[in-house]
Amino acid sequence: VLDRHARDGTRLVQILREVQDALGWLAPDTLTAIAQGVGRPRAQVEGTAGFYSFFHTRPLGEYRLLFSDNITDRMLGSHDLMRSLCHKLWLEPGRVSEDGRVSVDTTSCTGMCDQGPALLANYRAVTRLTPERIDDMVHLIRRRVSVGDWPSDWFHVDDNIRRRDVLLDHGLAPGAALAAALDRGPAGLLGEIERSALRGRGGAGFGSDIKWRSCRDAWGDAHYVICNADEGEPGTFKDRVLLSAFFDMVVDGMCIAGFAIGASKGFIYLRGEYRYLLDRLETRLAQRREAGLLGRNILGRGFTFDIEIHLGAGAYICGEESALIESLEGKPGKPRIRPPFPVTNGYLGQPTTVNNVETLALAALIAVKGGEWFRAIGTPASTGTKLLSVSGDVERPGIYEFPFGVTVAEVLQAAGGVDTQAVTTAGAAGFCLSAGEFGRRIAFEDVPTGGSIMVFGRSRDMFEVARNFTRFFAHESCGFCTPCRVGTAVNARLMDKLAHGRGSPYDLDEMEKMHRLMQGASHCGLGNTATIALRDMLARFRPAFERRLHSPDYEPAFDLDAALSQARQMTGRDDAGAHLTDNLSAQRAE
Ligand code: SF4
CATH class of the missing domain: 3.40.50.11540 (NADH-ubiquinone oxidoreductase 51kDa subunit)
Structure with a gap:
């Protein structure tokens, strides 16, 4: 592999991938040999190997399955399918099986949102997952059939123009x-x-x-x-x-x-x-x-x-x-x-x-x-056409080419969006529009987009959409600058806190403040845009967030009672008197 890449350090990502393909994982000795081969410090090679989520520096088995965690795949049931596969193989997501052969986890998005739910099997996309396909997959894994010999139609990718x-x-x-x-x-x-x-x-x-x-x-x-x-x-x-x-x-x-x-x-x-x-x-x-x-x-x-x-x-x-x-x-x-x-x-x-x-x-x-x-095509400030990837709650997900200036409503009509509650216009990093705004135009001067249009019907819980986005950014922040590294992690934890019924209005205010801070102080576009959709959803779908609040009044963000659980374990006490919340409720009642 090194010779094929002329021992060129600029080819390091390709070298690491090809070596991992050949050996299954990147062992410490392998990284040392690669560092010597390309003439770079070992720490630098290890730093590169550790940065990318498709490289692994511990063995993950001959079957590495990554389910797409994108919100549209979740809406199509990817999470349940993953749980079903794990249950049948006696696995836990994020762990390697006891026999060391299979690992299952999630990945942010596989780029197959028009034909999901999808997963990557040894980094090859498997589309249109169904419970039956998951059963067949379990069967093939048990019989130790290699991914290369799985049915070819599982890997078929449609263009859907x-x-x-x-x-x-x-x-x-x-x-x-x-x-x-x-x-x-x-x-x-x-x-x-x-x-x-x-x-x-x-x-x-x-x-x-x-x-x-x-x-x-x-x-x-x-x-x-x-x-x-x-x-x-x-x-x-x-x-x-x-x-x-x-x-x-x-x-x-x-x-x-x-x-x-x-x-x-x-x-x-x-x-x-x-x-x-x-x-x-x-x-x-x-x-x-x-x-x-x-x-x-x-x-x-x-x-x-x-x-x-x-x-x-x-x-x-x-x-x-x-x-x-x-x-x-x-x-x-x-x-x-x-x-x-x-x-x-x-x-x-x-x-x-x-x-x-x-x-x-x-x-x-x-x-x-x-x-x-x-x-002559499009609008004066946004000339030409734009390709839109439309997914989510539409009858015809796929690629739509429209001249700039098309309204969101026209896109929805073409794609078969029925009873639409919300549309995100730049993936997790752009505007989230509600029904009253579908007359707005796709154009740099109105609604700019890189092309991702995700559609959410009335039955969708916009809180869970926002929570998915916050998890995405917490995972994808590169960690270089503090506002984004800390801000994305704090937002994800606040959303989890709300989801578990422990949030307060203070947490909603904190997320709004975090938006202003990250937009102004982050080093790159990821941090600058990571909270735009969350801000829009908080403004447009606030009841979905408020339904999760533990109390409509202010409560400290720090959950002291939960933090004391370890102390309760150590002392062997778990009665009502050992719980702060119960004591407080009793005092309030008095
Ligand atoms: Fe990295 Fe950019 Fe986020 Fe800063 S804003 S941590 S540079 S991804």
Whole structure:
């Protein structure tokens, strides 16, 4: 493995993955050997191995099952299915079975929300779980059938494209956009991107022409293009479909970005959950090299550009561009201090443009059709179309392409949302709208979105939705800065406290305060946005929270009676008099 990666420390995440695949886990001696092999301190290699949730430094058995804990999978019964599987195999979630063969746990989201509930079996997605499928799985595990020999239809992933517009209906041949860009020349191409007013589709909406020009104008020994295919927002799966069904558009987009900024190398940072796509994408890149559409002297026009695929390892934070670059360099994916920005100091300190999969595919379309054509679609401030991943309580979950400016109500109507109570418009990190707001428009100037639209019907308990989101962020915070590390953990604990009937109005106030603090003081976008949906839900669905309160009056956040349980155990007393709450109630009654 080391030789295949030229003992290059920047390939550390890939090396760790491949070694783990071969040996089952990353033992201390293995980490030492890898550190020596790539010439990095052992502590650094151990730090990287410990950061990513798909790496394990203790044996977890030959079957590693991770059930998606995303709220839409939970709504489809994933938690009950996990409990059923654990019960049948005599297992506890989060632990390895006594014979050391099976481990079962949860993972934040598998990117299969349109065909859940789903799990990862040895990091391969199994979709459409049912009680019968779980029974069959138990049977196969008992018979020691390896995951590779499980029924192939269990691993089938549908694209579920429900509505096409200009991008999903483009009809361009592979390389057509590349040829058009070469004809236009770098300045002409940048001019078209500027005229199109294309904005990044990851959610922030930064102008693509500004990013590309800044990168092109920055001094460096080399320039790089990175395709951010690490979509990890709960409820989003649009990049999965673009990579699966429109990969040539994405590669053309990367090539033309390289042409515009003067780069000859690009990376696709592929989400670890989409590992099933890796071989297929590698094969397609090889075919393009043979066809003269990638590599040296592309289309015989003297332009050289090649692409490497880098597979992530289960860290949501790597969707943040500077964390993604750290990961590409073989380090834990912790966001960098900015400035400097990646466009001047990115991969290996060189000028780097990081673009979303959808942005690159749209850039390819603009190279052919022109900026004016694109600008006529959508709204003046949000040009073009947007891919929406719609999941939850709808009849037709899947991918919908709409021009910007479409209302939430129109999206719901297309997807078959009936009696909808709430919609989250950017996974766990964006607005949560209630029924009176469905006339609002999907656009950067009204409701911005990276593409995740999760729909909640009237029967859903919005408190449990919020609780799921707080757990997600507590798990995914990288721990680098205090407001986010502590704030996400405190919010998750407050929500658990409320869920167990021990909360007070003080706890609700605390969460509102935490929102203001984290939004203003966190180091990166994860912490800045982690409480937006929670804030919205507290404002719009407050009765769902208040129903959980132990008392409508103020009570101290610290549960002294619970904290004294250890003392009661030690003294062997558990009568009413040894309980603070009972004593207090008696005193109040008097
Ligand atoms: Fe890490 Fe959260 Fe701070 Fe971002 S905001 S750097 S994810 S701890």
